[in-house]
Amino acid sequence: MSTVTQKITDWADKKDGSFKRQTSTFRAVIGPDSHFLPEKGRYHLYVSYACPWAHRTLIVRALKGLEEYIDVSVVHPHMLEGGWHFVKPSDFTSNPAPVSAHNFDSFPGATSDQLNGLHYLSEVYYAASPEYKARFTVPVVWDTKEKTIVNNESSEIIRFFNTGFNESLSDKEKELDLYPEELRGEIDELNEWVYNDVNNGVYKCGFAATQEAYEKALVPLRDALERLDKLFSDGREFLIGGRLTEADVRLYTTIVRYDPVYHGHFKCNWGSIRHDYPHINRWLKNLYWNYPAFKDTTDFDHIKEHYYYSHAHINPTRIVPLGPRVDIEPL
Ligand SMILES: N[C@@H](CCC(=O)N[C@@H](CS)C(=O)NCC(=O)O)C(=O)O
Known part of the structure; x- marks a missing residue:
């Protein structure tokens, strides 16, 4: 088993320098009618606190009260050669990995691989599929029973977290439905443009490899x-x-x-949320300060350290800025 080196710029289209996100590989679901039954303690969630896609799954896990059902391992914020890695457990069970751009030192909030004591997230993917050829992304839902990956696509993970475990949950948690039948049309429609122009839009700006690709991405982000x-x-x-x-x-x-990150590091600086979009800012502050599932899963140290340190082609000095003065404004 080898650890593969992947560069973020490999995601850029060779012709026009625009950023292209890969399609996720593992697409099964957990639920009472699925092959993967909703059993307590059976599944493990691999995340990065830095990653917006993984962050979705942590929020829904908290909102639905699934902490007791699904344990979590959190990678170190530095994503360097060899991809995402864990911090040092008392003893590694996997062989020392071949790429050693770092020493597996601790970082507050990052964990070892709580399940298998592996060094790299890539090893989790290879354990599920030795022939795996795509990128080693978070989030990952791992099944301890079948020793495989159930799903590595956040938009699907949050859907089965929303309903898959309902039979065992308290009434309050069961009743919380984040994708109610009567609103599905509206949610799908909004998700589509928000994904293209905002969620992925910031990446299209940040990972653009030409001026044209960057400008082409910034305009729809600004409009959205x-x-x-x-x-x-x-x-x-x-x-x-x-x-x-x-x-x-x-x-x-x-x-x-x-x-904290996209405005500077990804050059999404047409405006900032706090100074130029007062109504988005009000919505953001309300979710952050009034809903623990949002605040408690948001770790600004991981977020800033990851982006500014890991993307050396964008920020070769790896200096992590001290500002903005507050991560998020008070209510
Ligand atoms: N479609 C995936 C995207 C996940 C994704 O791109 N995660 C990034 C972190 S923000 C990652 O793990 N990248 C690793 C790499 O590029 O090698 C999802 O939404 O779950």
Whole structure:
């Protein structure tokens, strides 16, 4: 088994320098009618606190009270040669990995691989599929029974976290439905443009390899933020239907990273959330300060350290900026 070196710039299209995100490989679901049954302690979630896609799964896990059902391992924020890695457990069970750009030192909040004591996330992927050829991304849901990956696509993981374990949950947790039948049309429609222009839009700006690709990505991002600010200008607390839905979760993980990281590191600087989009800012602050599932899963140290340190082609000095003065403004 070898650890493969992958560069972020490998995601850029060779012809026009635009950023292309890969399609996730493992797409099964957990649920009472699935091959993967919702059993307590059976599944393990691998995440990075830095990653907006993994962050979605942590928020839904907390909102649905699934902490007792699904344990978590958190990778170190530095994603260097060899990809995501864990911190040193008391003793590694896997052989010392061949690529050693780091020494597996600790970082507050990062963990070892709680399940298998592995060095790299890539080893989790190879354990599920020795022939795996794509990128080693978080989040990953691992099944301890069949020793395989159930799913590595956040948009699907949050859907089965939303309903898959309902039979065992308390009434309050069961009743929380982040993808209610009557709002699905509206949620899907909003998710689509928010994904393209905002969630992935910031990456298209940041990982653009040409001036043209960058400018082509910034314009729709700017327009989408203006559209969202207008939407929130009626004072609504949530995006759709007057209730918390997955649309809020999916938008939050990008917006909370915007001022600390995307504005500077990814050059998404047409405006900042706090100074230029007052209504988005109000919605953001409400979720962060009033909902522990959002605040407690948001770790600004991991977020800033990851982006500024890991993308050496964008920030070769690896200096992590001290600002903005506050990560998120008070209510
Ligand atoms: N479609 C995936 C995307 C996940 C993703 O791209 N995660 C990034 C971190 S933000 C990653 O792990 N990248 C590793 C790499 O590029 O090698 C999802 O939404 O779950």
